[in-house]
Amino acid sequence: AQKVTQAQTEISVVEKEDVTLDCVYETRDTTYYLFWYKQPPSGELVFLIRRNSFDEQNEISGRYSWNFQKSTSSFNFTITASQVVDSAVYFCALKWGGGNKLTFGTGTQLKVEL
Amino acid sequence: NAGVTQTPKFQVLKTGQSMTLQCAQDMNHEYMSWYRQDPGMGLRLIHYSVGAGITDQGEVPNGYNVSRSTTEDFPLRLLSAAPSQTSVYFCASTETGANSPLHFGNGTRLTVT
Numbered sequence: 537a538q539k540v541t542q543a544q545t546e547i548s549v550v551e552k553e554d555v556t557l558d559c560v561y562e563t564r565d566t567t568y569y570l571f572w573y574k575q576p577p578s579g580e581l582v583f584l585i586r587r588n589s590f591d592e593q594n595e596i597s598g599r600y601s602w603n604f605q606k607s608t609s610s611f612n613f614t615i616t617a618s619q620v621v622d623s624a625v626y627f628c629a630l631k632w633g634g635g636n637k638l639t640f641g642t643g644t645q646l647k648v649e650l
Numbered sequence: 651n652a653g654v655t656q657t658p659k660f661q662v663l664k665t666g667q668s669m670t671l672q673c674a675q676d677m678n679h680e681y682m683s684w685y686r687q688d689p690g691m692g693l694r695l696i697h698y699s700v701g702a703g704i705t706d707q708g709e710v711p712n713g714y715n716v717s718r719s720t721t722e723d724f725p726l727r728l729l730s731a732a733p734s735q736t737s738v739y740f741c742a743s744t745e746t747g748a749n750s751p752l753h754f755g756n757g758t759r760l761t762v763t
Contacts, residue, residue, distance in 0.1 A: 540692075579738070583752070639709075640694070
């Protein structure tokens with residue numbers, strides 16, 4: 537069965553701290569895709585990044601970086617020097633079944649305070 | 651640059667009433683889907699469609715119907731609303747291609763009393 541686990545329900549940090557959001561997934565598919573989405577307080581869902589199962593290269597985009605490790609079935613997301621605008625719920629998701637089904641984790645609420 | 655448009659944004663229903671949540675996209679995406687978001691449960695797939703005339707069930711399809719008569723539209727019908735269907739509903743679309751990200755609408759907040 538496909539499953540995405542985001543064990544951290546809520547994280548609070550002070551601005552400028554680094555923070556890592558954990559994501560662990562389960563799938564029997566050999567080809568799959570992983571995504572991160574951000575849901576700010578306004579409620580919309582914003583796509584952040586995708587990763588293919590055969591591409592373990594880590595990625596950095598500004599203050600955001602992602603670490604994909606197949607050996608531990610993890611796809612963790614780090615925000616460096618967090619800002620108040622980073623406050624949001626972050627969802628990790630797994631696309632499987634030939635790409636027709638997307639399973640989400642339960643989300644991590646990140647609060648960045650001054 | 652509309653993207654995925656959902657209407658209405660808010661809706662209150664009484665138990666047993668029916669309604670249709672509308673979803674339209676202007677990106678010529680073949681794949682469309684409906685999710686519901688509940689506290690502590692993330693987003694769960696209700697129904698999806700890989701093209702006009704083709705629909706399939708997701709994780710939580712009971713109580714919901716869908717149809718896909720055109721590429722652009724994918725309405726979600728609640729035939730007899732129940733309080734358990736109180737939720738935020740998101741419609742999403744994507745290009746063909748397994749690594750394509752979903753583009754989400756802004757959501758519909760539904761309350762069933």
